[in-house]
Amino acid sequence: MANQNGIDSLQMFTSKAEAVSCVVSQAASMSQVFDYVVDVCDKREACQLLIPGCEEALSQKAAGLCEAKRAKVVAAPNLSKRDFGSLKKKCEEKGILCIDEGMRDREHLAGIDIGLAVCQVGIADTGTVVLDSDSEEVRLSSMVSEVFVAVVDRKDIFADAFAAEKAVNRLILKNSSYTAFITGASRTSDIERVLALGVHGPLEMHVVILDKKNKKAGA
Amino acid sequence: MQQAKDLKTYREELGEAIDNTFLHNTMDKFARAYPQGRENAFTGLDPQALIAEVVESKDSAIGRMEELYQEFKKNAEAAGVQVHLARTAAEATDIITRIAREEGCSRVVKSKSMTAEEVRLSRHLAGEGMDITEADLGEWIIQLRHEGPSHMVLPAIHLSRDQVAELFSEVTGALQSNDIEKLVKVARRELRVKFAEGDMGVSGANFCLADSGTIGFVTNEGNARLLTTLPRVHVALMGLDKVVPNLHEALKVLRVLPRNATGQAITSYVTWIHGPVECKAARNDRKIFHIVFLDNGRTTLAKDPLFSQILRCVRCGACANVCPVFRMVGGHHFGHIYVGAIGLIFTYFFHGRDNAKNLVKNCINCQACKSVCAAGIDLPRLRRWSRAFRTRRATNWTPGC
Numbered sequence: 001m002a003n004q005n006g007i008d009s010l011q012m013f014t015s016k017a018e019a020v021s022c023v024v025s026q027a028a029s030m031s032q033v034f035d036y037v038v039d040v041c042d043k044r045e046a047c048q049l050l051i052p053g054c055e056e057a058l059s060q061k062a063a064g065l066c067e068a069k070r071a072k073v074v075a076a077p078n079l080s081k082r083d084f085g086s087l088k089k090k091c092e093e094k095g096i097l098c099i100d101e102g103m104r105d106r107e108h109l110a111g112i113d114i115g116l117a118v119c120q121v122g123i124a125d126t127g128t129v130v131l132d133s134d135s136e137e138v139r140l141s142s143m144v145s146e147v148f149v150a151v152v153d154r155k156d157i158f159a160d161a162f163a164a165e166k167a168v169n170r171l172i173l174k175n176s177s178y179t180a181f182i183t184g185a186s187r188t189s190d191i192e193r194v195l196a197l198g199v200h201g202p203l204e205m206h207v208v209i210l211d212k213k214n215k216k217a218g219a
Numbered sequence: 220m221q222q223a224k225d226l227k228t229y230r231e232e233l234g235e236a237i238d239n240t241f242l243h244n245t246m247d248k249f250a251r252a253y254p255q256g257r258e259n260a261f262t263g264l265d266p267q268a269l270i271a272e273v274v275e276s277k278d279s280a281i282g283r284m285e286e287l288y289q290e291f292k293k294n295a296e297a298a299g300v301q302v303h304l305a306r307t308a309a310e311a312t313d314i315i316t317r318i319a320r321e322e323g324c325s326r327v328v329k330s331k332s333m334t335a336e337e338v339r340l341s342r343h344l345a346g347e348g349m350d351i352t353e354a355d356l357g358e359w360i361i362q363l364r365h366e367g368p369s370h371m372v373l374p375a376i377h378l379s380r381d382q383v384a385e386l387f388s389e390v391t392g393a394l395q396s397n398d399i400e401k402l403v404k405v406a407r408r409e410l411r412v413k414f415a416e417g418d419m420g421v422s423g424a425n426f427c428l429a430d431s432g433t434i435g436f437v438t439n440e441g442n443a444r445l446l447t448t449l450p451r452v453h454v455a456l457m458g459l460d461k462v463v464p465n466l467h468e469a470l471k472v473l474r475v476l477p478r479n480a481t482g483q484a485i486t487s488y489v490t491w492i493h494g495p496v497e498c499k500a501a502r503n504d505r506k507i508f509h510i511v512f513l514d515n516g517r518t519t520l521a522k523d524p525l526f527s528q529i530l531r532c533v534r535c536g537a538c539a540n541v542c543p544v545f546r547m548v549g550g551h552h553f554g555h556i557y558v559g560a561i562g563l564i565f566t567y568f569f570h571g572r573d574n575a576k577n578l579v580k581n582c583i584n585c586q587a588c589k590s591v592c593a594a595g596i597d598l599p600r601l602r603r604w605s606r607a608f609r610t611r612r613a614t615n616w617t618p619g620c
Contacts, residue, residue, distance in 0.1 A: 016484065053404035057393030062408040065415070104449075104499055109415050126485040136497045139448045143441055144411075161470045168491075169466055172433050176298055176494030176505075178447075183485050186441040188403060190357035190375050191383050193249060196403040199356055200410065201441035201487075 009124040009157050010209065016127030020184030021197065023206040026214065030079075033116075033151050033208050034087040040147060040206065041074055041114050042094050051111040052146055052203055065110045072096045073112035075103060075145065077137035087116070103140035115145030115202070119182075121167045122157035122209075126183055129207060130164070132171050133178040142182070148202035150182065154211040220367040221555050221578060229552075229577040236548040241379050246546045249376065253540040256482025257591070269475050274595040276468045277531035284521045284530075287429040287462040288512065295432030295510055298494030302432075303511045304459075308338035308569075311513045315340060315421070315454055316347050318509050322452045324349075324419035330436075330443035331355040332423025333371055333534050334456050334513055336556050337569055340421070352413040354442035356406050363390060369550030370558060371536040372480050377549050410442070418500075420446035424457040425476070425533070426469040427510075433493040434510065435469055437477060437486040444490055451501035453492075454509045459517045460530040466491075472533055472593075479593040480535035516568050526601060529568070531594035532561050538588035538598055544581045553581060560588035560598040567605045579605055 014024045027033045054066035074091050076084060077100045084100050091098035102108060117138055121130035129150045133139045142148050158164035171179045186201030197203050223229035236242060261269075280287060292302045305311035319327065327349050329341060341362065344351045353362040357375035361368060363386055368374030375383075384397040387405050395405060422443050426435035434455050436443055447453050463469050477483040498506035521527050539545045539559025554562035555574040563582065567575035579602060588598040 020483075020487075051408075053408040056401055056405045056408065057391055057395060058405060058408050059391040059393075062391070062412050065412050066408065106415070109449075110411070128485055128489075134496055136448060136499055139444060143444055143448070161473065162467070165467060165470065172428075172466065172491050172493055173431055174493070176496050177433075177491070178493075178496045179491040180444065181485065181489035182487065184487050187439045187487050188356045189439075189481070190355070190360065190373065191378075191399045191402060192245065192380050193252075193373065193376065194380075194399045196400050199403050199407055199440045199442075200354070200414075200445060 009159050010154060012124040012159070013122055013127055013157050013209070016125060017184070017207050018127070020127060021205070022127060022184055023204065024209065025206070026209045026211055028210075028212060028214050030083050030151075030210070031086065033210065034090050036208060037074060037087065037114055037116050037149055038090045038094055038096065040149070041072055041091070041096050044072070044113055044147070052198060065106070073108065074098045074114045074116060075108070075112050075137070075141035076100055076116040077103070077135060077141055078117050078132075101137050103137050103144070109140070109144055112141065112145050114147045114149055115141035115143075116149045117142050117151070119150050119152045120156060120171060121164050122152040123161050123164050123181070124157055125160040128181050128183040130168055130171065131180045131182055133180045134174070134176070139178060139180075142180070143201045145202055146198070147204045147206060148182070148185070149206045149208060151208045151210055154209050157209070221552055222574065223577055226577055226580075233548050233552055236552045239549075242377055242549050243547075245376060246549055249540065250546040253482070257479060257537070260478035260482040260484060266475075266478075269471075270593060270595050272471045273475050273533070273593060274531065276463065276471050277594055278528070280463050280468065281460065281521050281527055281530045284459055284462060284518065287464060288459055290429040291427050291432050291462050293432070294430065295494070298432050299505075299508070300432060300494060301509045303509065304514065305511055306514050308513070308515055311338045311456060311511055311515075312340055312343040314511050315456065316344065318452070318454055319344070319347075319349060319419055322419065322507060324450075324452055326413075326417045327351040327419045327421055328354050328413050328417035328446040328450060329358075329421040330423065330438065330446055331358050331374070332421070332456060333557065334423055334458050335421065336368060337458075337515065338456075338513060340456065352410070352417070354410055354413065354446055355440060356403065359406065359410065360386065367551070367556060368558075370539060371534050373536070377551060414445040414449045417446060417450040419452040419454060420450040421454050421456065422447055424455050424461055426472065427457060427462045428465055428469060429462055430465040431493055433491050435489065435491045437473070437489050439481075439487045441488050444488055447490070447492060448498070449500065451498055452507045452509070454511060456511045456513065458513050458515070460532075475593045476533050476535050479537045479591065520568060525604060526564075526568070528594075528596050529561065529564055529601065531596055532565075533593050535593045537591040537593060541587040541591050543585060543587070544583060554578065560602065561596065564598070564601050564605050575605065
């Protein structure tokens with residue numbers, strides 16, 4: 001794969017993603033990524049488990065779904081077995097439930113804290129990550145999480161969508177496929193054109209750029 | 220929706236719209252903000268050059284629409300999708316109703332689609348006794364108010380936060396404040412239940428890639444991702460004009476569409492679906508996936524030397540955003556279903572000359588729409604022609620329904 005991304009693509013990706021309210025950081029290993037995820041989850045609403053929106057006055061039916069949640073949850077369905085084990089261990093130390101399946105269960109559908117996914121491609125000029133979402137668990141965990149954390153390898157960041165076209169086509173052209181370009185949190189401006197985040201999907205998006213050659217990086 | 224029977228009634232309605240202070244201020248604010256947002260989004264790029272690429276790409280695709288449709292159909296079917304072609308709006312709603320019945324679906328969750336508006340899909344499915352929920356926030360709001368969209372991208376732009384708070388108070392049975400962030404959260408919770416319970420998701424599409432039979436759609440809210448994932452059946456409805464040869468051509472449109480529509484470099488989500496994907500609510504864990512193409516006059520339009528260019532339209536809404544008349548009266552009075560400058564022409568072809576006759580008089584020929592069109596459509600010129608058709612009946616056209 002000819003990918004001549006240097007420092008420019010990295011900088012461009014970071015500034016474009018930040019421009020759409022993404023929190024961008026770097027990590028030198030997956031272990032650092034997991035520390036970051038556990039840290040973000042641990043610090044979130046430390047005193048409560050309330051799902052965003054559930055503090056509002058809701059119809060009985062909508063409020064019913066709010067009662068389903070019992071613990072802080074991190075979902076990471078597309079990690080390797082070994083990586084998932086390592087994340088799960090770190091989560092358990094903090095009393096966080098870590099899952100890689102079961103997103104369709106009512107209690108998780110109501111809302112989980114963090115969805116973590118390793119993405120296949122980054123597009124610098126729009127600050128976009130491309131996520132192979134063939135797995136239903138991946139689709140759901142990246143949508144019903146309050147915070148979505150995307151990991152993308154620095155070497156997979158392309159200057160623009162045309163430069164990434166071959167890599168994207170490899171995802172799309174599989175026998176059946178669901179491919180997502182994701183650029184920031186779920187957003188709407190439908191009421192008086194005022195921007196509001198998290199209308200259906202994540203309220204926050206974080207991107208961790210994995211650069212195994214960069215020993216100094218620390219997310 | 221504009222449907223005044225005569226010019227006198229239409230003028231009275233316009234007068235009321237002009238006297239609506241909230242609407243006036245909102246449209247004014249939007250008209251001032253839009254050009255700056257667009258300019259920022261194109262910083263460092265040459266918009267005219269990018270638009271020229273869209274023109275070339277779309278013209279080429281329109282020129283071989285039938286062939287590209289056949290290629291798409293072959294590839295989508297090979298991937299396990301059921302592909303349908305509806306000649307008219309009525310055929311499209313019948314096909315989708317039949318799919319729902321055959322699959323035993325009664326709870327439909329739908330994302331925003333102008334093609335679905337064009338055929339009045341929601342009204343039709345509701346009439347068939349189905350429980351249909353518009354999942355896009357703006358569409359949900361206007362559905363609850365029994366209104367049509369007043370803008371292609373911002374369907375509820377004519378409403379204030381107070382009106383939405385009042386509406387949500389009725390829906391939840393609990394008093395809501397007019398805090399926009401809170402209202403959005405209320406919608407998040409109320410609609411999450413609908414996604415969980417839905418058995419059929421209906422989406423539109425911005426692109427259909429012929430070389431693989433893949434559909435692509437752009438969204439910001441992400442509702443379309445949920446409703447193409449949770450329900451066991453997915454029906455995608457789009458016009459034949461959405462077929463492009465491959466990803467490369469779609470990316471040319473994607474480079475212009477969000478920038479021109481909302482001043483974004485790209486929308487939060489761009490989704491590509493190829494074949495029936497994993498769905499744990501369905502038999503054998505595979506989604507039941509139907510794609511319905513709508514013709515409704517497009518095949519005939521594609522062969523017209525002058526009017527074929529309207530099939531280039533990417534539904535960005537820019538022609539409304541810069542129109543001084545739209546700014547004065549809002550979308551409900553400046554369109555039948557499709558609004559803005561392109562709406563004047565679409566109404567004529569898709570919804571008939573009777574629905575277009577008053578609307579076409581609105582153009583003051585200022586050329587603002589032409590200068591921002593994402594697809595380089597010569598809107599003022601076409602509007603003059605469609606007006607001439609109306610008055611002289613100098614046309615071979617049999618407009619749609």
